[in-house]
Amino acid sequence: MLTPEEADVWQLEDRLPAEVVALRDRVRAYIDQALRPHLPSWWEAGHLPAFVISDLADLQAFGGEAGTLSRSAGLWQGVLMRELERADSGLRSLVSVHAHLAMEAIARYGTADQIAEWLAPMRRGERLGCFALTDVQSGSDPAAMQTTCRWTGAEWRISGQKRWVTNGTRAAIGVVWAREEPDGPIRGFLLPTDHPGLRREPIGFKGSLRLSDSAVWHLDLRLDEGWRLPGAQGLGAALACLNQARYGIAWGVVGAAMDCVAEAKAYVTQRSAFGRALAATQLVQEAWVGCVARLGLMQLTAFRLAELRDAQALHPLQISLAKRDNVRMALWVARKARELMGAEGISWRHGPMRHLANLETVDTYEGTYAVHTLAIGRQLLGSNAF
Ligand SMILES: Cc1cc2nc3c(=O)[nH]c(=O)nc-3n(C[C@H](O)[C@H](O)[C@H](O)COP(=O)(O)OP(=O)(O)OC[C@H]3O[C@@H](n4cnc5c(N)ncnc54)[C@H](O)[C@@H]3O)c2cc1C
Numbered sequence: 001m002l003t004p005e006e007a008d009v010w011q012l013e014d015r016l017p018a019e020v021v022a023l024r025d026r027v028r029a030y031i032d033q034a035l036r037p038h039l040p041s042w043w044e045a046g047h048l049p050a051f052v053i054s055d056l057a058d059l060q061a062f063g064g065e066a067g068t069l070s071r072s073a074g075l076w077q078g079v080l081m082r083e084l085e086r087a088d089s090g091l092r093s094l095v096s097v098h099a100h101l102a103m104e105a106i107a108r109y110g111t112a113d114q115i116a117e118w119l120a121p122m123r124r125g126e127r128l129g130c131f132a133l134t135d136v137q138s139g140s141d142p143a144a145m146q147t148t149c150r151w152t153g154a155e156w157r158i159s160g161q162k163r164w165v166t167n168g169t170r171a172a173i174g175v176v177w178a179r180e181e182p183d184g185p186i187r188g189f190l191l192p193t194d195h196p197g198l199r200r201e202p203i204g205f206k207g208s209l210r211l212s213d214s215a216v217w218h219l220d221l222r223l224d225e226g227w228r229l230p231g232a233q234g235l236g237a238a239l240a241c242l243n244q245a246r247y248g249i250a251w252g253v254v255g256a257a258m259d260c261v262a263e264a265k266a267y268v269t270q271r272s273a274f275g276r277a278l279a280a281t282q283l284v285q286e287a288w289v290g291c292v293a294r295l296g297l298m299q300l301t302a303f304r305l306a307e308l309r310d311a312q313a314l315h316p317l318q319i320s321l322a323k324r325d326n327v328r329m330a331l332w333v334a335r336k337a338r339e340l341m342g343a344e345g346i347s348w349r350h351g352p353m354r355h356l357a358n359l360e361t362v363d364t365y366e367g368t369y370a371v372h373t374l375a376i377g378r379q380l381l382g383s384n385a386f
Contacts, residue, residue, distance in 0.1 A: 007258050009296045012303045020075050027059055027083040035087055039211075040349045046210040048090065050170075056091075057125025062099045074310040078251035078302055085252035086259045089358035090211030092252040097166040098122065100244040102129025105175040108240065109188060109231030118173060118190070127172035132162035132191075132217055133238050139164070140371050141386075142177070142186075143235055147219065149178035149187055156223045158189065158197075161216060164365070168215025169202050175229070176219070177238050188232025189223055197221025208361040243319050246366050247309065250322035251302045253330035253362060257295045259351040260330075260337035264288055267341045278340075287336050294329040301326055317379055324372040331359045 016024065034055065042048055056062065061080060077100075085092040103122050106114055106129075121127045138144040147160025158178050165174070174191045191198060199218040206214065231237065268278040268288060278284045301322050308314040334356040338345040341352060348354050363369055374386050 007261065007292075007295065008299070009292060010300055012299050015303065016075060016079065020079050023060075023076060024079050024083055027061075027080060028086075030055065030059060031083065031087045035091070039088055039354070040347075043088070043090075043210050043348050043354055046204075046206070048094070048211045048213075052091070053094070053125045053128060053170075056095060057123070061095050062103065062123045062125060075303075075306045077248060078306045081248040081252035082255040082258070082302070084255065086255035088211050088354065089252065089256060089362050090209050092248065092255075093166055093209060093212045096245045096248045096252070097131055098129045098171075100248055101131035101241050102167075102171075102173065102175050104241045104244050105131065105188060105229060105232060105238075106190070109229040109237060110190070111230060113226075114190060114229070122173070128167050128170050130165050130167040130171040130174045131241070132165045132168070132174050132176045133242075134162060134164050136161040136163045136216070140368060142238065145177065145179055145186065147176075147178045148181045149189070150181045156189065156225070156228065157221075158191075158223060159220045161218055163216050164203065165200075165215045165217050167213055168217060169200050170213050174217070175232075175241075176217075177232075178219075185234045186238065188229040188237060190227045190229060191219075191221075191223070192227075195221060195223070208357045210357075239316075242366055243316050246319045246323040247305060247314075249362060249366055250305055250319065250326045253326050253359065254295070254298045254302050256351075256355040256359060257291070257298060257330045257333040260334045260355055261288070261291045261295055263351045264291065264337035264340040267344065271342075284340060287340055291333045291336050294333050298326045298329050317376055320367065320372040320375050323366065324369055324376075327359060327363045328369065331356065331363060334359055 013021075035052065061084070081092050081096070084095060103119060106118050106122075110118070118127065122129055133142055133145075135142070135145045135147055137146050145160070147162060148158070150157045158176070160178060162176065168174075171193055174193060176189050176191045177186055178189065179186050193200065197220050201216045201218070203214040203216060265279075265288065268284050271278050279288075305314060305318065305322050308318060334352050337352040338356055341350060344350065346353050367375070378384050378386070
């Protein structure tokens, strides 16, 4: 297998502070011992056992005990996401949606009472969260959402359909976005999942992110004012949370690529064809070194993002660019690693095919490649091409 030092061609790990190194080693050991042997069969079954959620909480994957999300910042959060996605994007998605979307929205936009009631049990993994922005009718263009909320003078009436809600059948609490009728802003609400008028339907037949729970939410319900997140007003409020999650994706996919590079190395060094190891052929070296080179570029980008974030100088455009391009490079690496492993490469028993399938979703959610391209183009060229 590829050693951690070989995967780190730009010697970036040297820059990790001791507490992040300790986190990396703890998460890596947990994943390699407790999860990795089971990933192929869980993926095949399309199910992640519930104990993983409490294990992740024990690893402080949902934030530390300090009562803030500060430990999810910068390098700490990035390295955590990378190590989780070395196993599977579904694992990283669970944490991204729970911690960086749902908990983040409550921390940013909730009242003191909402924060006090929800964040501590969510940090302990006792109550899982989700984030329902995408409508059945609109994904890339959330401003066109048809899920509505209306204030009757006594309560909110919410109706519509949300699709692709990650953690959607397991969650205890959802952050739901709806447009106020007749002409108000998009608003965010907390919705406990046992609330009357919410019907949840699991999405099956997925060829990607099979460890992740995805659901359709049918909403036809009444909510008291106490469930509204008062600061969650306007689409910008939802998008601010997405920036946290996209940061995690830019880091996470580095892990998927690391896993692919390592498995491809193990295969080409052990397998022979035409009287010599595959690793001793020029085309194989060209392909594998191409993977290592891209992995290095992805890591450089991720570390720079962390530096900017910790200096509080990170711009959404930088996150968009890093999400867009790190995912595409990870896809390139996964596809090349799959190819280098021949027929064996198509098996879920190995990482590359599973990562390749997962990364197709990662390329699509939290803003597709096209949407990030157009957002960056609009900003840098000054013309709206959406
Ligand atoms: C497994 C999974 C989990 C998800 N989890 C969540 C979640 O937890 N919460 C949530 O709210 N959402 C979630 N999503 C939804 C995701 O964010 C949307 O799928 C995504 O925003 C794209 O929307 P869409 O699927 O409706 O694609 P569409 O909007 O139908 O777009 C289809 C294609 O058209 C392209 N396109 C759109 N507009 C343009 C344009 N102007 N120019 C050029 N091309 C364009 C897009 O890039 C895309 O390739 C999840 C999706 C998946 C697959």
